[in-house]
Amino acid sequence: MRKxxxxxxxxxxxxxxxxxxxxxxxxxxxxxxxxxxxYANPPVIYDENGFNTSFNTEFDSFxxxxxxxxxxxxxxxxxxxxxxxGRLTNSSIKANDEGEIFDSTSDxxxxxxxxxxxxxxxxxxxxxxxxxxxxxxxxxxxxxxxMQTYTKETIYPEKYFxxxxxxxxxxxxxxxGKEIQTATDVKMIPIYDLMVAHKDEDIYYKITDTIHWNQAxxxxxxxxxxxxxxxxxTSLKSLNEDDYEIGTxxxxxxxxxxxxxxxxxxxxxxxxxxxxxxxxxxxxxxxxAKLTYKEHTHYYTNDSCGNDLKILLINDSFIRMxxxxxIAESFSETLSIHWDNLQKLDEVLEYYHPDIVLLETAxxxxxxxxxxxxxxxxxxxxx
Numbered sequence: 138m139r140k141x142x143x144x145x146x147x148x149x150x151x152x153x154x155x156x157x158x159x160x161x162x163x164x165x166x167x168x169x170x171x172x173x174x175x176y177a178n179p180p181v182i183y184d185e186n187g188f189n190t191s192f193n194t195e196f197d198s199f200x201x202x203x204x205x206x207x208x209x210x211x212x213x214x215x216x217x218x219x220x221x222x223g224r225l226t227n228s229s230i231k232a233n234d235e236g237e238i239f240d241s242t243s244d245x246x247x248x249x250x251x252x253x254x255x256x257x258x259x260x261x262x263x264x265x266x267x268x269x270x271x272x273x274x275x276x277x278x279x280x281x282x283x284m285q286t287y288t289k290e291t292i293y294p295e296k297y298f299x300x301x302x303x304x305x306x307x308x309x310x311x312x313x314g315k316e317i318q319t320a321t322d323v324k325m326i327p328i329y330d331l332m333v334a335h336k337d338e339d340i341y342y343k344i345t346d347t348i349h350w351n352q353a354x355x356x357x358x359x360x361x362x363x364x365x366x367x368x369x370x371t372s373l374k375s376l377n378e379d380d381y382e383i384g385t386x387x388x389x390x391x392x393x394x395x396x397x398x399x400x401x402x403x404x405x406x407x408x409x410x411x412x413x414x415x416x417x418x419x420x421x422x423x424x425x426a427k428l429t430y431k432e433h434t435h436y437y438t439n440d441s442c443g444n445d446l447k448i449l450l451i452n453d454s455f456i457r458m459x460x461x462x463x464i465a466e467s468f469s470e471t472l473s474i475h476w477d478n479l480q481k482l483d484e485v486l487e488y489y490h491p492d493i494v495l496l497e498t499a500x501x502x503x504x505x506x507x508x509x510x511x512x513x514x515x516x517x518x519x520x
Contacts, residue, residue, distance in 0.1 A: 212394025219395050227392045230347050231298040236399045238390070239290055239298055240347040248501045249290045249297060251305040255312060263509045264316040264323075266516035271323045273519050274494055277486070280369055283317065284326035284362065284497040285310050286455040288348045289341045291500055292332045310500030313509075324369075326495075328361050344401035345388045348454075348499075353404040355459035356381075362460070363467065366493065372444055373467050381406045412441040413465035424488045430475035433457055437465035445469045449491035451476050453504055456497050468493075476504070479511040 165178055180196045181189055218224045225232060231241040239245070247253060255263075271281040290297045291308060317325050332340065332354065340354030350358065356378070363375035384405045390397040417436045428434055435457070450456055450464065450473040457473060465471035472489050476498055498508045 208394075215393035215395040225392060225395070225397075230392065233296055233298045235296075237296060237343045238347050238397075239296075240288070241298065244501050244503045245288065245290060245348075246301055248288070248308060248310075249294065249301060250303050251308055253309075253502070254305060254307075255309045259509075260309075260312050260316045261320065262513055263313055264321050266513045267317060267323045268321040269516035269519055270512060271321075273516075279486075279491060280324070280366075280493045282324045282326060282362075282366060282493070282495045284328060284456075284495060285314050285500060286350075286358070286453075286497055287329060287332060287500050289350075292336055292341060308500060309502075310505055313505070324365065326358075326361050326365050326497075328358055331357055331361055342401065342403065344397065344399055345390050345403070349458065350455065351403050352406040352459065355455075355463075356406055358455070359460050359463050362464065362495070366495075370444075370446065370493075373446070374443060375467050376408065376463060380409055382409050383407075408463065408466065411462065411466065413437040413439040413462060413471065415462075415465075421488070424484075427481060427484060428474060429477040429480075433473075433475040435461055435471075435473040437462070437468075437471040439465060439467075439469055439471070442467055442469055446493065447472070447489065447491045448493040448495065449485065449489060450474070450495050450497070451479060451482075452495070452497040453499050455499060456495075476508055476511070479508065479515065482515060 180192050182192055183189060215226045218226050225238075229240065229242050230238045232238050267283055271283075274281045287310065291310070294303075294306070311329065314325065314329060317323050332350075335354070335357055338353065340350055340357060342349060342351050359376070363373070367373045367375065382405075384407075385402050386405050387400050387402050389400050415435060415437050417434060420434070420436050425431055425434060446468050447470040448464065448468045450461060450471065452461075452473060453476055456464070457475075461471065461473040472485075472491070474485065476496065478485060479496075496508075496512075498504045
């Protein structure tokens with residue numbers, strides 16, 4: 138009898154262990170839309186290096202991600218955690234006492250804390266590297282502009298969720314900005330003081346985005362860009378508020394299947410009569426194939442702008458998601474690429490031949506700490 142019980146127990150354990158694996162999803166690069174990531178791929182026993190010593194770990198991740206019914210369990214857990222404890226199960230976001238959400242990844246926390254501050258030498262090297270880059274482009278007849286954008290916790294530090302101590306209020310981005318403005322003649326878009334001056338106007342998302350300015354904040358950024366560039370190129374036309382249909386939109390956040398019960402009324406800015414036309418598919422295929430983050434590459438032409446100026450936007454989400462089409466209204470051609478392509482700047486310049494280059498990066502370490510060595514390396518190689 139005991140032997141039968143033991144065999145039954147073993148059989149049950151076998152079924153519990155392997156039955157989920159037999160029914161698990163097995164598609165490669167399956168996307169978790171709800172969680173904004175890729176699910177773990179099926180592990181292999183052997184790879185190009187021989188026996189896969191990480192098979193056990195990869196198998197656990199695979200089962201955890203791909204077991205049937207997982208999405209429903211994630212939704213149920215998310216809703217129960219918030220209903221019972223007011224807790225958000227999405228570890229990348231946290232809410233402050235007013236319910237406004239912020240990014241809580243280590244990237245943003247370390248930026249807010251200034252836990253790894255740049256030394257004076259590092260700051261000076263970056264500023265001088267930007268100067269060399271600006272001078273180099275100037276010798277090619279290209280005007281260079283630098284734009285440092287700022288995430289929500291930088292403009293609203295007083296609203297950041299509790300429990301995070303700061304070592305300094307001068308973030309690396311603010312320190313770099315001061316050095317550029319005082320020690321170089323690099324043309325810097327003066328966005329920080331404008332953001333702070335307008336912060337009472339709710340220029341960043343509160344609920345539906347943890348990081349970015351909203352469209353009202355983006356318009357302030359746009360005006361700062363165009364006001365700076367038109368000092369050198371007075372024939373440029375730019376958009377004013379009259380060129381937009383300005384309205385509002387009520388939106389909400391869904392995170393891991395939880396409908397966050399705090400709505401947000403956000404401003405909307407829609408260009409009334411856009412002239413620029415996106416023609417990304419007309420770029421040379423060999424050129425696009427060389428680029429990093431190809432999906433973040435966008436190309437516009439505009440026959441109605443009244444000039445033949447070409448602008449190259451080397452940027453991240455603050456321009457790509459909000460301003461690239463607005464900027465395209467002022468130039469005959471506009472090419473927008475991710476800043477990771479700074480490594481291939483010579484190839485981009487050889488292909489595109491811009492009149493103006495605008496480099497923009499956000500102030501979090503994942504962006505600034507990558508752009509800094511890219512610019513340093515490029516400028517060092519100019520010597």
